Amino acid sequence: MIHETAVSTVASASREIRDFILSQPELLARQSYKWHLYPAGVIAACVADMDFRVAPEVQSVIQYGLEKSDYVYPLRDGRRADRAVAAAFAARMKHGFNWDVDPAQVLVVADLVQATYASILAFSEPGDGVVLQVPNYPPFREALEVTGRQLIPLEMEWTDEGYVFDLEKLEDRVDERTKLFILCNPQNPTGRVFTRAELERVAAFAERHDLIVVSDEIHSDLIHPGATHLPFATLSPAAASRAITLNSASKSFNIAGLRCGLVHFGTEALMQRFHARIPIRLTGSVNNVGIDATVAAWTDGQAWLDAVRVHLLTMRDYVAGILRDEIPEIRFHVPEATYLLWMDCSDLNLDGSASSFFLKQARIGFSAGETFHPDAMNFARMNFATSRPILNEILERMITAVRSLRR
Ligand SMILES: Cc1ncc(COP(=O)(O)O)c(C=O)c1O
Incomplete structure (x- = not known):
């Protein structure tokens, strides 16, 4: 026993x-x-x-829609329903991180793997390099293979204090064809929550090499005492100008099957660059249940x-x-x-x-x-x-x- x-x-x-x-x-x-x-x-x-x-707050909004058999094109608060997700995200980021998110810079998508693919396609060409911490959530590597991008691995190295990464080792591996840095913070699978100093090093590296940083923050509501999550886009205006943040309620509220997540663009210019390559219609729209559940989770959960x-x-x-x-x-x-x-x-x-x-x-x-x-x-x-x-x-x-x- x-x-x-x-x-x-x-x-x-x-x-x-x-x-x-x-x-x-x-x-x-x-x-x-x-x-x-x-x-x-x-x-x-x-x-x-x-x-x-x-x-229960999530379950009850789903139940409400079921009872009314309300499955038609939705409006919420008189606006397009996905705007309710953008507004709930903005309120949560303000409350949790004092981060002023403009809901207009939020694109609501079905899932974050889709958002990763879309970001890769929008901000790089086949053959371009993408920095990715390894090990990492498997679909990131798969996305690079499928889209024909070059993986530039950044090892998560074991030390007695925890897993760390050393960007200096990458200095001569990146060149003008390196376009993106995929950051997973908190990191899956090591469970690291990167410190401000580590994130600032990523931001400086991205600045030096002119990289877009795709920051997957899906696990940011599951931080244990002792660690503090910092959304990458909050580091500085310079970091925000190259930050694509991915987030959803799907992991922390256990609603992955409801398919609702989002992309936040650090600036309007980034959003325009993204949409020049990925028309908004191509990212589709999210179902009513996913929207209501996400809003309920972030607002009342x-x-x-x-x-x-x-x-x-x-x-x-x-x-x-x-x-x-x-x-x-x-x-x-x-x-x-x-x-x-x-x-x-x-x-x-x-x-x-x-x-x-x-x-x-x-x-x-x-x-x-x-x-x-x-x-x-x-x-x-x-x-x-x-x-x-x-x-x-x-x-x-x-x-x-x-x-x-x-x-
Ligand atoms: C880091 C990370 N990103 C994305 C996902 C999947 O997100 P989605 O189901 O929205 O594609 C997961 C799922 O475990 C994950 O751990």
């Missing part, structure tokens, strides 16, 4: 996570990609969805989010404590944000990839390290946004599988 150590004390939230936690039978009864990706009996700890019910964050912090520290005690061969840094743990399993000396070891020997579905970086076969990413019983089962299975290796 696992001994319950290392449970952190955190500020309490006004709601209890137990009211939202889904049990394994409930999860299996849903039609999620995460829980049906693997054969029966495998515990899913992969895809970035959380095993929790959504905020904070009490739910607080309860989720308290739970995620507890689970993060719980997993970290158990792994350190029971499987010291797995190296990791406790994530500063997100519910994702990037595990370096090199010291297990496995024959194949870490994810296939845990899938076969422990019946756990982790995200495979090599999808984040071709050299990361010895890594696996755990999603710990689940209940304590499911997490205990995951940890017990891991411990048993690793014990069998040691014999």
